[in-house]
Amino acid sequence: MTKEEQLNIINDAIKQTKSNLQPLGYNLIFWSIVIISMSLFHYFFPQIVQYSYYSSTIYWVSIPIIGMVYTTYYNIKTGNKVGYETQLDRVIRIIWGVFGLAWIFTVGISLLYKINPVQDILFLLAIVLIMTGLIIKFHNITIGGIGLLIFTVYTYYNPGLNLLLVNVIGISFGMLIPGLSLYLQKTDE
Amino acid sequence: MNKDIEKLLFNPIRLKVISFLMTVETSNFKALIEITESSKGNLSVQLKKLNEAGLINIEKYFQKSYPTTDYSITKKGKDSFEEFYKQLISYK
Numbered sequence: 001m002t003k004e005e006q007l008n009i010i011n012d013a014i015k016q017t018k019s020n021l022q023p024l025g026y027n028l029i030f031w032s033i034v035i036i037s038m039s040l041f042h043y044f045f046p047q048i049v050q051y052s053y054y055s056s057t058i059y060w061v062s063i064p065i066i067g068m069v070y071t072t073y074y075n076i077k078t079g080n081k082v083g084y085e086t087q088l089d090r091v092i093r094i095i096w097g098v099f100g101l102a103w104i105f106t107v108g109i110s111l112l113y114k115i116n117p118v119q120d121i122l123f124l125l126a127i128v129l130i131m132t133g134l135i136i137k138f139h140n141i142t143i144g145g146i147g148l149l150i151f152t153v154y155t156y157y158n159p160g161l162n163l164l165l166v167n168v169i170g171i172s173f174g175m176l177i178p179g180l181s182l183y184l185q186k187t188d189e
Numbered sequence: 190m191n192k193d194i195e196k197l198l199f200n201p202i203r204l205k206v207i208s209f210l211m212t213v214e215t216s217n218f219k220a221l222i223e224i225t226e227s228s229k230g231n232l233s234v235q236l237k238k239l240n241e242a243g244l245i246n247i248e249k250y251f252q253k254s255y256p257t258t259d260y261s262i263t264k265k266g267k268d269s270f271e272e273f274y275k276q277l278i279s280y281k
Binding site: 001003005006007009010012013014016017076080082083084085086087089090 | 219
């Protein structure tokens with residue numbers, strides 16, 4: 001084997017490595033749809049969601065936990081199908097894992113002190129979206145995160161806003177649309 | 190550079206494996222078959238040689254009752270590859 005052939009082998013092997021970002025798009029779409037649907041259902045049918053003292057808490061904790069179990073299963077399955085994990089994939093996985101833990105912590109604190117966690121979660125989400133967009137160099141996600149951050153800060157100064165509708169608007173523009181654009185772009189590649 | 194390692198990386202399958210593992214955190218056996226375009230038996234032999242030389246890690250575990258194996262490059266593997274690559278470039 002000549003030196004040129006060796007260099008070609010190295011270059012070919014490196015070129016075959018691609019970070020698989022389509023599952024990230026799928027995750028963003030999935031969570032957007034879950035949260036928007038839950039918020040709208042709560043908004044239009046408060047008598048069902050709030051029929052007892054703890055029912056609303058159970059509603060907002062149990063469904064996201066089922067969602068977490070499903071997305072964990074989906075991500076493991078997708079990871080096994082691809083067969084390898086790049087450093088970028090690992091960084092993204094860790095960032096969103098930390099967000100999941102922060103979500104559990106925020107919900108726990110909000111239950112303890114009886115405060116609504118929507119704004120705090122949206123703030124965290126905006127930061128994670130900005131980080132993700134910058135790391136994967138996908139501007140739509142960065143812009144979505146910045147938009148969500150501005151919107152969240154705006155809600156802090158307007159306490160009269162309905163937080164369920166805040167959820168719907170914030171998630172639609174900050175996560176659903178950027179997630180769709182990432183998913184469709186990576187499907188075309 | 191260590192002559193034994195240079196000899197080890199002279200094999201195209203082993204060189205492909207090391208080059209690929211340089212760019213990923215971990216890889217399973219199926220992905221390595223696709224990258225190297227080699228047979229299961231041959232790849233297993235080459236991976237064993239790389240592991241014995243301390244260039245790659247082999248981690249075996251069970252996932253949903255199925256045995257799974259992950260491969261990753263070691264610090265020695267990274268250093269050896271970098272040295273090998275520098276030598277190749279210098280010959281150019």
